[in-house]
Amino acid sequence: MAEQLAIIGKRLPRVGAIDLVTGSAKFTQDIYLPGMLTGMVLPSPHPHANILSIDTTKALALPGVRAIITHQDLAGFPDALFTANAGPLKILDKTVFFIGDYVAAVAAESEEVALRALELIAVEYELLPAVFDAKESMAPGAPVQKSQWPWNVWNSPERGQPSLTIDKTKLTGGNVEQGFAEADAIVEQEIHTQAMLHAPLETDTVVTAWDGNGVFTAWTKECPDRMIGWLWPILSKVYGTPINKMRGICHNAGGRFGKHVDLRVLSMAAVLARIAARPVKIQGLRDNEYHWSRAISHSLVKMGGKKDGMLTAVQMKTVSNFGITHRMPGTEPRNIGRTPNWTWKCPNSSFENYGVYTNLSGTGSFRGFGSTQGHFAVSQLCDRLIERLGVDHLDFYLKNHADGGDWWEAQKQTPNGLDECILKSAAAIGWQEKWHEPGVRTLPDGRKHGLGVAIAVHSGGGCSIPGAAFVEVNKDGSVQLFAAGDETGQGVYTIEAAICAEELGVRYEDVRVTRADTESAPLASFSAHSQNTCNMGGAVQLAARDAKKKLLALAGRELGVTPDELEAREGWIYLKADPDRRIALSAVTAKYVGSGAVVDGKPIGCRLDGYGWYAQWENVPWTPGDPEGSLVPKTWMCHMVEVAVDTDTGAVEILNYVTAQDVGRAINLNTAENQLLGSTMMGIGFALLEDFIHDPQNGQGLNASYLDYKIPTHLDVPPTTAILVEPINPNSVFGAKGIGEGSLVPSAPAIAHAVYNALGLRFDSTPITPEKILKALGKVK
Amino acid sequence: MKEKTATEETAMIRFKVNGRPVEFTIGQQVMPWHTLVRTLRETLGLTGTKTGCNNGECGACTVIMDGKSILSCSTLTVECAGKEITTIEGLGDPINGKLHPLQQAFVEHDGLQCGFCTPGMIMQAKTLLDETPKPTEQGVKEALSGNLCRCGSYQKIVESVLAAGKALRGE
Numbered sequence: 001m002a003e004q005l006a007i008i009g010k011r012l013p014r015v016g017a018i019d020l021v022t023g024s025a026k027f028t029q030d031i032y033l034p035g036m037l038t039g040m041v042l043p044s045p046h047p048h049a050n051i052l053s054i055d056t057t058k059a060l061a062l063p064g065v066r067a068i069i070t071h072q073d074l075a076g077f078p079d080a081l082f083t084a085n086a087g088p089l090k091i092l093d094k095t096v097f098f099i100g101d102y103v104a105a106v107a108a109e110s111e112e113v114a115l116r117a118l119e120l121i122a123v124e125y126e127l128l129p130a131v132f133d134a135k136e137s138m139a140p141g142a143p144v145q146k147s148q149w150p151w152n153v154w155n156s157p158e159r160g161q162p163s164l165t166i167d168k169t170k171l172t173g174g175n176v177e178q179g180f181a182e183a184d185a186i187v188e189q190e191i192h193t194q195a196m197l198h199a200p201l202e203t204d205t206v207v208t209a210w211d212g213n214g215v216f217t218a219w220t221k222e223c224p225d226r227m228i229g230w231l232w233p234i235l236s237k238v239y240g241t242p243i244n245k246m247r248g249i250c251h252n253a254g255g256r257f258g259k260h261v262d263l264r265v266l267s268m269a270a271v272l273a274r275i276a277a278r279p280v281k282i283q284g285l286r287d288n289e290y291h292w293s294r295a296i297s298h299s300l301v302k303m304g305g306k307k308d309g310m311l312t313a314v315q316m317k318t319v320s321n322f323g324i325t326h327r328m329p330g331t332e333p334r335n336i337g338r339t340p341n342w343t344w345k346c347p348n349s350s351f352e353n354y355g356v357y358t359n360l361s362g363t364g365s366f367r368g369f370g371s372t373q374g375h376f377a378v379s380q381l382c383d384r385l386i387e388r389l390g391v392d393h394l395d396f397y398l399k400n401h402a403d404g405g406d407w408w409e410a411q412k413q414t415p416n417g418l419d420e421c422i423l424k425s426a427a428a429i430g431w432q433e434k435w436h437e438p439g440v441r442t443l444p445d446g447r448k449h450g451l452g453v454a455i456a457v458h459s460g461g462g463c464s465i466p467g468a469a470f471v472e473v474n475k476d477g478s479v480q481l482f483a484a485g486d487e488t489g490q491g492v493y494t495i496e497a498a499i500c501a502e503e504l505g506v507r508y509e510d511v512r513v514t515r516a517d518t519e520s521a522p523l524a525s526f527s528a529h530s531q532n533t534c535n536m537g538g539a540v541q542l543a544a545r546d547a548k549k550k551l552l553a554l555a556g557r558e559l560g561v562t563p564d565e566l567e568a569r570e571g572w573i574y575l576k577a578d579p580d581r582r583i584a585l586s587a588v589t590a591k592y593v594g595s596g597a598v599v600d601g602k603p604i605g606c607r608l609d610g611y612g613w614y615a616q617w618e619n620v621p622w623t624p625g626d627p628e629g630s631l632v633p634k635t636w637m638c639h640m641v642e643v644a645v646d647t648d649t650g651a652v653e654i655l656n657y658v659t660a661q662d663v664g665r666a667i668n669l670n671t672a673e674n675q676l677l678g679s680t681m682m683g684i685g686f687a688l689l690e691d692f693i694h695d696p697q698n699g700q701g702l703n704a705s706y707l708d709y710k711i712p713t714h715l716d717v718p719p720t721t722a723i724l725v726e727p728i729n730p731n732s733v734f735g736a737k738g739i740g741e742g743s744l745v746p747s748a749p750a751i752a753h754a755v756y757n758a759l760g761l762r763f764d765s766t767p768i769t770p771e772k773i774l775k776a777l778g779k780v781k
Numbered sequence: 782m783k784e785k786t787a788t789e790e791t792a793m794i795r796f797k798v799n800g801r802p803v804e805f806t807i808g809q810q811v812m813p814w815h816t817l818v819r820t821l822r823e824t825l826g827l828t829g830t831k832t833g834c835n836n837g838e839c840g841a842c843t844v845i846m847d848g849k850s851i852l853s854c855s856t857l858t859v860e861c862a863g864k865e866i867t868t869i870e871g872l873g874d875p876i877n878g879k880l881h882p883l884q885q886a887f888v889e890h891d892g893l894q895c896g897f898c899t900p901g902m903i904m905q906a907k908t909l910l911d912e913t914p915k916p917t918e919q920g921v922k923e924a925l926s927g928n929l930c931r932c933g934s935y936q937k938i939v940e941s942v943l944a945a946g947k948a949l950r951g952e
Contacts, residue, residue, distance in 0.1 A: 013888050020896030021884040023829015023869035027897060030828035201833045201841055201897040201931050254831070254897030255931045286834045489895025489932045670891035674934055678894055681933030706838035706929060714922040717935040 006570045007502045008734050011669040015493040015513055026251045028205045029283055031219045037066055037107040039272050039282035040114040042121055044096035044103050047359040047699045048130035051094050059120035064113035066276035070104045078234050080263040082327040089325045091267045097324040098361045099700040102264055107272040107280045130359040132699040134321035137358045145357035154329045154355040162352040164333040179313025179348030183304025185388035191377035192765035195692040196294040199711055202254020203284030204262055208269040217247040222261035223486035223526030224248025224518045230263050251515040256488040258365035259292050290704040293692055295363040296321040299377035309391035311400050313348040314340040322355045327364030329355050335370020340378050342457045344400050360699045368744035375456045379749035397422055397455050417662030417725035421638035424723050425658045429640040439760030447644040450758025454749030460635030460737030461534030466615035467525030469539040471547045472607040475593040477586030479511045484521035485536040490740045491671030492532045496540045498667050499733060503544035505568020530738030535614055537733040542612025550608055553599045554592045558583050633729050635742040636662040639750040645758040647777055650770030652688055654718035664729040664737030676722040676743045683747020685712045691767050796861045799871025811858045818842045818853035829869035829900045840928030843901035844868045850908040869900035882948040883907055892941030894932030902928045906942045914950055
């Protein structure tokens with residue numbers, strides 16, 4: 001019961017906040033090691049070319065250059081793979097596949113020398129034909145990008161076959177043709193979403209070092225355990241490095257949002273440091289930050305429904321532009337494709353996806369992975385269908401959304417809070433009072449008023465990566481928590497500390513969380529798939545429970561009772577039946593820690609410890625072989641937005657924004673609200689501002705800077721109400737869900753609906769810019 | 782080869798950082814093309830000032846020069862002669878470690894997520910509150926509009942700055 005919780009659900013200061021406001025926090029770019037060299041990478045000027053020759057003689061002769069590597073030096077190295085099915089991508093290859101692709105890398109005494117050395121590397125290229133558009137790349141005669149997929153379509157066994165279909169056992173089934181035949185109205189449209197950049201403030205920076213014993217250390221923005229997992233196949237093959245000689249550190253990451261470490265750059269830094277026998281830092285350049293983006297997607301969606309407002313069929317076919325590689329080529333299509341099926345109680349559903357390789361830079365995971373494209377596409381058709389059927393928006397959403405009933409296997413889930421999200425949002429924004437037909441309301445200042453709503457569902461904590469944690473209680477009652485959840489701004493340390501303190505029964509401020517470092521913490525889950533709250537939180541809870549069991553046994557000896565009569569809370573251990581009979585936890589530790597007293601047959605050493613290992617498949621109902629099935633907690637969102645559109649300038653101003661999310665349980669109100677607000681801001685950027693543009697002639701990214709690629713600023717923040725809905729999830733730590741990604745997803749759909757409601761004009765592609773609006777209004781060509 | 786003149790051999794630059802004097806020989810610790818953020822981070826070890834874009838776009842490197850906020854990535858160190866520079870490390874009380882009211886407010890109101898933009902954001906806010914002790918909400922947004930926060934903590938940053946203003950005014 002909520003009232004029994006001492007720490008969870010409160011508004012407590014973020015762990016590490018003081019470090020951050022004083023400038024003492026150490027981000028990867030803040031690591032300066034004695035003798036550290038500057039590493040730099042030579043980018044390809046061509047979108048597709050063979051390297052005929054590469055001459056580093058002059059560069060190597062330059063004083064201050066310590067190491068240079070090219071593809072010739074890395075012959076025989078394993079490929080750089082994030083996932084087994086990602087397809088080969090060499091660290092350095094004799095062929096370059098996009099403008100900015102890696103040709104060579106240098107380590108030098110200074111930035112100036114490194115830059116000069118890059119200029120001195122002579123490369124002779126043979127230009128090859130290139131293709132940049134996904135549909136062109138699928139067409140016969142397109143230049144082949146990956147020899148194992150000669151039709152440029154990932155996982156496609158033969159030409160014309162999709163990368164992925166979602167079969168009945170997972171999510172899709174029924175008979176869409178029959179569903180459309182039963183429909184009173186059918187809508188169909190192709191919807192496009194743009195390339196979006198993660199654009200974290202801290203660029204992708206790595207620092208690598210080897211010691212004399214062959215121990216490799218890397219400071220990255222990545223989860224240390226994942227970083228090792230990805231790099232170890234390379235270092236073990238090339239240098240025979242065992243895992244116990246690999247150390248990963250990530251104290252703070254300056255935002256990531258799904259932009260994981262570039263394994264090729266990390267590998268180059270490792271090799272350069274090995275050759276030079278000096279630490280190497282490769283600091284990511286802002287104009288290289290585009291090397292991974294959200295995949296451009298084109299989704300042809302068809303939906304049908306009956307006059308009673310019930311959906312009869314949903315069909316979606318998506319073509320995604322993977323660029324030259326995709327980190328997780330199976331996950332993005334699956335996430336796009338599950339959009340209709342996780343969301344709707346629709347009996348007839350089908351989905352197919354084509355993940356297409358081109359000569360653009362790579363793509364991969366991004367906050368709201370796949371769902372962002374999928375929900376934008378599907379919701380645009382939903383809004384049309386609602387209008388055609390003449391039903392009420394909110395009724396439609398309330399009636400049709402999946403509700404945990406016995407529909408598809410994947411919808412058998414814990415209770416969701418979407419109804420509450422919808423109803424509370426409607427009350428907060430004044431939906432009933434403000435709703436009007438499209439295009440009919442003009443504000444006193446001449447702008448058009450619009451109101452929009454969208455719902456969405458996203459993974460609320462993936463199940464894929466288990467985590468572990470150690471808890472140590474010291475003689476003075478203070479607690480160290482060794483849990484290497486990687487802090488990227490979402491507040492994982494804060495959540496871990498709160499869960500530890502609550503479960504163990506100590507004060508929040510008595511817990512210190514060690515920073516992510518494989519030297520001190522056990523194997524961790526990682527900040528991806530919104531899973532750290534559930535997985536690391538689960539591990540921390542089990543570790544704290546393990547330690548608490550010992551504490552209660554010892555306290556029982558002092559109080560003359562059995563452990564099961566006791567409870568611990570905020571530094572006191574007391575009798576449940578008589579809370580006034582109590583002993584300070586620190587009094588127990590002062591007497592027993594280091595005493596050798598035996599609990600459960602084991603002596604208490606100089607610290608009282610606890611260990612926890614958490615894997616979702618051991619803790620929640622699990623469908624064997626289904627990584628995305630019923631057990632994944634799902635987080636639901638409802639966004640409502642009120643806009644004013646200036647028909648002279650095309651400017652969209654958001655007057656009022658309500659972002660509601662089913663969070664399971666908020667572990668910390670501050671960090672939970674900030675996650676909602678931050679995700680929503682990013683969604684606003686996706687909807688209205690952000691568009692990473694490629695030169696159609698050569699695929700070059702044209703606006704990889706904050707001046708040209710507009711992310712939201714302080715002036716773009718609308719008045720926003722964040723509503724946390726807490727249907728406690730019975731299958732996770734304190735009922736929590738992972739919430740970091742979800743609120744990005746319904747932003748663009750809700751804003752697009754509001755713009756439609758203002759103007760009566762549909763926009764089938766994001767972002768909805770003033771230019772597109774003025775074109776639609778016929779005011780510009 | 783031309784012999785160095787006495788002036789060139791002793792070309793020094795002196796300024797103050799966080800109240801303490803610093804002195805560099807130009808051509809040795811500081812090159813003429815070195816930016817202030819580079820000198821702060823690499824020569825003085827003050828890594829609280831961040832490099833986000835290194836091109837005057839994001840505001841992460843904001844520091845205060847003679848009371849005005851500047852972008853230290855777009856300021857040459859040699860331009861700082863005789864100036865007084867304040868960085869995030871110079872904001873709290875050096876003796877007792879007490880946080881500046883702005884820092885305190887950012888902690889209490891959770892005016893940050895990853896925290897990478899935070900030092901620049903706080904330095905920019907300080908110049909605002911120094912010049913305008915009682916800003917409006919819109920005034921805070923405008924003053925901080927050049928400081929990007931990709932985590933999107935903007936709403937809580939504004940709350941933090943307004944709260945710090947109150948604290949500084951003794952309200």
